[in-house]
Structures are given as structure tokens and as C-alpha cells.
Amino acid sequence: MGIKRGVSLYSYQQEQFFKRMDLRAQIKEVRESLNTDGIEIIDQQTIRDYPNPSDEFVDNWHALMDEFNMKAVTMDVYMDVLQFRDHVMTHDECAERLIGDIKLAARLGFENVRCLSAVPLDVMIKALPTAEKYNVRMGKEIHAPNPIDGKLVSEIVEYVDKTNTKFIGLVPDMGVFQFLPNNPSLEWSMRHGASREAVEIVKKACLMKKNEDEARQMILEGIQNPTDADLSLAFQVHMLSYSNPADIEKLVPYIVSIHGKFYEMTEIEGKPGQYEDKSINYADTIAALKKGGFEGYINSEYEGQRYQQDRGMEYLADEVEEVRRHHEMLARLIGE
Amino acid sequence: MFDNFLIRKDSLKNVVEDGKVVGFKLGVRIADYRGQILSLHNGYYIKVDGVVYPREVQKFEINGKPPRTFEELKTCYYEHWNYDDEGTLYVEKEGGLEPGVHIIEFQQSILNAYGYRPTDEEWVKNPPVPGSGAGAGKTSNIVTYEIELTE
Structure with missing residues (x-):
């Protein structure tokens, strides 16, 4: 046992946008190049005709997952509160959408759904009987700028401690352990009028843990x-939560799965073939997760591509290569 | 995101009805990483050669159905614009556009959300006018394209 590796197909959003990788190619890449089985999806990215996909889509999904012997770990679901346009959705209506999403996740064989940071806990509680019935756990995402030791986390921990439910927990995003703005976004800003001097000042401000x-x-x-x-x-400073990696150790029992957020994998100086994301503290976080006995999935969530789409096709990021590098790092830090 | 790829470069064409040119159309993509519930689709800021064409003269075609106004789309609560599908934006303009290269300034507005926001009630009563950045998702800057009208 130990920490497991997976990929959120979010990472291949650009390949999908340009129709260079279909669902089969994405799943095949995870199995054959990364040699692992964990799959996470964004419901509305991967599922055609959400919220009511055809039986044909669902059959094809299962056929692909079986063919490559994959595991459907987490499905990320949303809460568009203006969906009905003539009023703001009530908590009951939000729960209704979540309940539908849980049933859809079960239909696709997922073990978990990821709820957004902003989903009120009472909405998740309203969906709890459905989660139990369908055996799908709900994890609330802890996403920057929320910290790993803040109210979002403590209210889940308190609720779980009080009720002993297995069906509510946390999906921490590695972005909470980001300590510098990511380089692709800074490069984007410099192409759009920011000066290198300002960029250096902001990086310094981050290292000094300044606020916006x-x-x-x-x-x-x-x-x-x-x-x-x-x-x-x-x-950029506002988006950092300056969380302490050691704080995740005691949260391990509550973690459903983890978003392996990253922006750019660069070779570590003096270590050919070894990579790191210079803006996120993976080493200390994975060490803390190991200490806490975490045995769930960290699913790669590559997000650097979006800052490199303001020029020609020749400047687009290579999502496939970035994720491969990320898995070199994960496997090494996990100690496979 | 997808800043430079939201309009397909060879998609700008005039629209002919009953032998008359009544406007122009172009192929557009979602400025986000997920598909969108159609009811949330709130129109476009589109300025061609200095002229703004408001939401009221726009229609949107998707899912094999005839072009619909953004008022009509408001009630499509469960219809999905799939992430990797191209939609067609129709703009009414008598006589259409001249052949040749046009400067198009462009921003999409889709009122998706990550949860409750202070603007919710206001956007129910008065949906934001596209172009302000409101509802512009992951591409909050107005993007400028140079696009040739091909037919």
C-alpha cells in the first residue's frame, strides 16, 4: 500500500479542446505511459450531454475503463447557482443538483465526488442519504486561497467527528501549499504589460508572506x-494561502482524494530526469502525508496550459509531457 | 484561457436568407475548461471594425437546433453545450460584412459559478452586459482577432 498516483483528465483539457486526444487516448496515456490506474474527471468536461448522458456514452466509458483496467476515483462536480436564471438557487436546489451528480458518479463507477470549496456544508448534509445509498463519498475541495488549517476544514472535521460518517471528507488541492506565483502566469503578465521588476517584487512579497x-x-x-x-x-499574492505542509498529517483520516495541482515541471538542477514545480511544496507535503499514513490517490491536475494560449499554436504547452514529469516526481517522492 | 482560439479563424461568413444578406456568423468555443449549462449563456461582446453588436441582435446555434436568442436559451436548464463542441454565433446586420480582413474584439459571457456570489441577485434582475468581464469565466480580457470573411 501507500500513496497512489492518478490523473485528473482536467490535465488534458487543451488536448481535448483541439481534438488531439479523445477520452480513449487520455485513459491510454495514463495506463501505458504513467503506469497507473487512477482517473479523476471534471463532469462537464468529459461527460457528453451532462447531466443526462446517453447509455452509449456510459457503456463506452465502462468499456474503456475495463480495457485499461482503470479505477474511477473522483468526479468533480459543480454548483452553478444561476442555473435557473429567474432566481438564485436555494440550498435545496443545490442539494438536488448534487444528488443528481452523485447518482451520475455511481452510474460511471466513481468512488467519490468532489464538491467545490463554496458548497455550504448543509447542502452536502442534505445529499448524505444519497451518498450512503450509492456508496459515493463527498469530499469538499480545499482550494487556495483557503488555508489547510481554516474554517472550511475545521467544520468538516467537526462534523465527521460528531457523526462518524465516512461519506463526507476533504479533497485538498496542492495549490494550498503554493508559496510563489506560478511562472507561466507571470510570463503571461509580462507579455501583457507587466514589468520584470514588478514580477520580482511580487515574488519577494510572497516569500515574505505579505498580503495583497x-x-x-x-x-x-x-x-x-x-x-x-x-x-x-x-x-497573485491574494491567491496564496501560505499553508504549512505539516498540517496535512493530522487530516489524513478525512481525506477523500487529493488534487495534484501544478503549473510547470522543470528539471532539478544537477539531477537530470528529475523534475519539480518551483511554486508548490510537494516534498514536505508528501512527507507529511506518508507520516499520516495516507493511502489514497493524488491525481495530477495540470493548470499551466491556460497561461500559454494567447499566442500561436507553436507556443502551446505540452500537457502530456508535463503530466509525465509530474508523475516522475510523484513516484520518486512517494518512494515507489 | 484559450484566448487566441475562441473564434475559429476560417469561420467568418455572411448569412443569406431568401437571397438577401441579413448578417454574419462565426464559429465559437467555450472560454472555460468545462461544458456549460445552456441557460447560463448570456451572450457576447462583439465589436467588428469599431461597431458593437449587442446581445439583442445575436443568436446562438448548438446541438443541431435552429439558432436561438439568448432570451430563449435562458430556460434551457438541462441542455448542455458540450466542452469540445463548436457553437455558431449569428449576428444580424443588413448587408453583412464586406469581404476581406476584419478586426473583431470579442468576449464571451456565461454566468457559471463556483458557488454563491454577491452579484447573484443583481444578475437575476439585470444580467451583466457582455464585455464588462462579468461572466467572462476564465478569459476575462477582451481578445482582439484579425479574421478574414471567406464567403
Whole structure:
């Protein structure tokens, strides 16, 4: 046993957008290149005709998962509160959507659904009987800028401790352990009017654990006549939660699965063939997860592509290669 | 995201009805990483050669159905615009566009969400006018394209 590796097909969103990889190619890549079995999906990315896919889609899904001997780990579901347009959805209506999503997840063989950070706990509680009936666990995503030791986490932990339910838990996103703005987004900002000086100031502000206002002040003080693009970099600081990796150890019993968020895998200096994401602390986090005895899945969630789509096709990121590098790192840190 | 790829470059064409050119159309993609519930689709900011064409003169074609207005789409609560499908945006303009290259400034508006927001009640009463960045999802900047009208 030990920590398991998987991939959220979110990582291949660009390949899918340009119709260069279909569902089969994505699943095949995970099995044959990454040599693992964990699959996570974004419901509305992968499932044609959500929320009511055809039997043909569902049959094809199962055939693919069987062919490559894969495991449907987590399905990420959403809460569009303006769906009915003439009123804001009530908590009951949000629960109704979640209940439908849980049934759909079960139909596709998923063990878990990921609820968004912003889903109120009482909505999840309303869906709990369905989750139990269909044997699908609900995990609330803990996503930056929320911290790993904040209220979002403590209210889940308290509820689970009180009720002993197995069907509510956490899906931490590795982005909560990000300590620097990701490089692709900074490069995007520099192509759109930000100066390198402002970028360096913001990185420094992050390492000093400053907040957004303080970072903005540092830009104002450090640069003569900063542009709007320079000042908007301060928002990068707002998105960091400065969480302490050690804090995840005690949360292990509550974790449903983990989003392996990353932005850019670069070769570690002096270590050919070994890669890291320079903005996220994976090493300490995985060490803490091991210490806590975590045996669930970390599913790669590559997000660097979106900052490289403002130029020609030749500048697009290579999602397949990025995920392969991510799995080199995961396997090495897990100690496979 | 997908900044440069939201309009298919060879898709700009005039629309002919009963022998008369009544407007133009173009193939568009979702500016997000997931498919979208159709009711949330709130129209486009589209400015061609300096002229803005508001939501009221736009229609949207998807899922093999005839083009629909954005008022009509509002009640499509369970119909999905699948992530990797192209939709067609129709814009009414008597006489259409001239052949040649056009400058198109473009932003999509889809009122999807990650949960409750302070703007919810206001957007029920007065949906944002596309172009403000509201509802622009993961591509909150207006993107400028140079596109040739092919027919």
C-alpha cells in the first residue's frame, strides 16, 4: 500500500479542446505511459450531454475503463447557482443538483465526488442519504486561497467527528501549499504589460508572506509609475494561502482524494530526469502525508496550459509531457 | 484561457436568407475548461471594425437546433453545450460584412459559478452586459482577432 498516483483528465483539457486526444487516448496515456490506474474527471468536461448522458456514452466509458483496467476515483462536480436564471438557487436546489451528480458518479463507477470549496456544508448534509445509498463519498475541495488549517476544514472535521460518517471528507488541492506565483502566469503578465521588476517584487512579497495590500504597496514603492498590469500582479499574492505542509498529517483520516495541482515541471538542477514545480511544496507535503499514513490517490491536475494560449499554436504547452514529469516526481517522492 | 482560439479563424461568413444578406456568423468555443449549462449563456461582446453588436441582435446555434436568442436559451436548464463542441454565433446586420480582413474584439459571457456570489441577485434582475468581464469565466480580457470573411 501507500500513496497512489492518478490523473485528473482536467490535465488534458487543451488536448481535448483541439481534438488531439479523445477520452480513449487520455485513459491510454495514463495506463501505458504513467503506469497507473487512477482517473479523476471534471463532469462537464468529459461527460457528453451532462447531466443526462446517453447509455452509449456510459457503456463506452465502462468499456474503456475495463480495457485499461482503470479505477474511477473522483468526479468533480459543480454548483452553478444561476442555473435557473429567474432566481438564485436555494440550498435545496443545490442539494438536488448534487444528488443528481452523485447518482451520475455511481452510474460511471466513481468512488467519490468532489464538491467545490463554496458548497455550504448543509447542502452536502442534505445529499448524505444519497451518498450512503450509492456508496459515493463527498469530499469538499480545499482550494487556495483557503488555508489547510481554516474554517472550511475545521467544520468538516467537526462534523465527521460528531457523526462518524465516512461519506463526507476533504479533497485538498496542492495549490494550498503554493508559496510563489506560478511562472507561466507571470510570463503571461509580462507579455501583457507587466514589468520584470514588478514580477520580482511580487515574488519577494510572497516569500515574505505579505498580503495583497502589502504587495501592492511594495510595487508602488519599488517602481516609478507602475502600470495597471504591474499593480494587478498583487492579486497573485491574494491567491496564496501560505499553508504549512505539516498540517496535512493530522487530516489524513478525512481525506477523500487529493488534487495534484501544478503549473510547470522543470528539471532539478544537477539531477537530470528529475523534475519539480518551483511554486508548490510537494516534498514536505508528501512527507507529511506518508507520516499520516495516507493511502489514497493524488491525481495530477495540470493548470499551466491556460497561461500559454494567447499566442500561436507553436507556443502551446505540452500537457502530456508535463503530466509525465509530474508523475516522475510523484513516484520518486512517494518512494515507489 | 484559450484566448487566441475562441473564434475559429476560417469561420467568418455572411448569412443569406431568401437571397438577401441579413448578417454574419462565426464559429465559437467555450472560454472555460468545462461544458456549460445552456441557460447560463448570456451572450457576447462583439465589436467588428469599431461597431458593437449587442446581445439583442445575436443568436446562438448548438446541438443541431435552429439558432436561438439568448432570451430563449435562458430556460434551457438541462441542455448542455458540450466542452469540445463548436457553437455558431449569428449576428444580424443588413448587408453583412464586406469581404476581406476584419478586426473583431470579442468576449464571451456565461454566468457559471463556483458557488454563491454577491452579484447573484443583481444578475437575476439585470444580467451583466457582455464585455464588462462579468461572466467572462476564465478569459476575462477582451481578445482582439484579425479574421478574414471567406464567403
